[in-house]
Amino acid sequence: MNFTLSEEQKTIQRTIREFAQKELVPKAAEIDRTAQIPEGIVEKMAGMGLFGMTVPPPLGGSGAGAVSLLVAVEEVAAACASSTMLIIPQIMVEQGLLAFGTEAQKRYITSLAKGEKLCTLSLTEPVAGSDIAALQCKATPKGDQYVLNGTKSFACNAGEADLNLVLVRTSEKPGASGLSFIIVEKGVPGLSFGEPLEKLGVRGIPSKEMIFKDCAVPRDNLLGKEGMGLVQLFAIAGLGGLSAGTISVGIARTAFQKAVEYAKERSAFDKKLREFEATQFAVADMAISIDAARLLLYRAAKSIEDGRPNPVEVFMAKTLAGEMAVEVADRALQIFGGYGYTREFEVERHYRDARAFTLYPLTAEVYRLLLGRTLLDLGLPWKGTPPIGPPSRPGTKRY
Ligand SMILES: Cc1cc2nc3c(=O)[nH]c(=O)nc-3n(C[C@H](O)[C@H](O)[C@H](O)COP(=O)(O)OP(=O)(O)OC[C@H]3O[C@@H](n4cnc5c(N)ncnc54)[C@H](O)[C@@H]3O)c2cc1C
Structure with missing residues (x-):
């Protein structure tokens, strides 16, 4: 077991962080206000290889892998959650075409991986x-x-x-x-x-x-065979769910960092906010839950990367991450007091962004349902689910 990122993953983290802080942070508020991603952002994200991290190099991606994907997604999400949402469908559709596409359909993969097509x-x-x-x-x-x-x-x-x-x-x-x-x-x-x-x-x-x-x-x-849509969805939903969960981590991280800075500057009762035990406890809980979610997400991604995808790990990680970010952003907003509720400080945007991820790609209740049913050997909850799929996929570790 190794809890450190590889040198390659650290390089990806540093490079994407620099890009996101320089190119996305200054535009994030405007993107939120205008509900539009400005021209040029997609091309710049494509130039950073953000659309092809799980596509093999011969097909136009970097093949950096699932953990590297999450490392990169966190950096983009920490800067601008909306921009990160461009990546998720891309990853899932690429995975679907790679796994089930005909040779003719696979021709789309390169242009998706390069961000030439969305x-x-x-x-x-x-x-x-x-x-x-x-x-x-x-x-x-x-x-x-x-x-x-x-x-x-x-x-x-x-x-x-x-x-x-x-x-x-x-x-x-x-x-x-x-x-x-x-x-x-x-x-x-x-x-x-x-x-x-x-x-x-x-x-x-x-x-x-x-x-x-x-x-x-x-x-x-038609992708693959008729009637296999749900099975295909679950084959590609792992990476999609983990990426969405990682957007939650990125949002929570930024909200947390802003709250920590504010707690060092703002005073009440002749003390900085950080002197209050209530603030210390809040910050401690926020840090614990961000790290816990990130580690669960990395674990599930590593299993996928190693060719032993484990739906239980995915369901756990995504459920925790989605709810964690709502709670962390909420507590961060509270540390800002009334100003947190205004657009003057961006923590209100992080709160609104975080809220999407107990709903997308599936709701927190549905992820819990999937987790509970898998643990109880009940299979997927949908009527008429074809017989292949979690939890009986080959290589699936059981609890
Ligand atoms: C920001 C955002 C982006 C999205 N992007 C996409 C996209 O790109 N493509 C796409 O196809 N969809 C997308 N969606 C839609 C999203 O996938 C759905 O909103 C989600 O799956 C829930 O479906 P619904 O809204 O119809 O809620 P419903 O299915 O009507 O559920 C309503 C409530 O009932 C609960 N519920 C339902 N069934 C159960 C059950 N069996 N047990 C317990 N509780 C249950 C739900 O958890 C929820 O709280 C997006 C949603 C959001 C918010």
């Missing part, structure tokens, strides 16, 4: 989010095409992305067994987008409805 991963619908088995958006086979009808909601980067990986119902089979992933490229007739949702936090990343009306795509755009 993507969405679109599951949620107005009628169903947590209950994936109840998704209704349909892709009806017709000749050599699928014809998509229905509405997706919330997809990050919808409308901007070049490529959409959409979970749809391709057969009348019940629940999750009728779901498949289909690739829908930008500009295809029959796909339109709603207005951006007005979100509480991570406001820079647009989330929109995707409306499919007789939207025809080639049958070749």
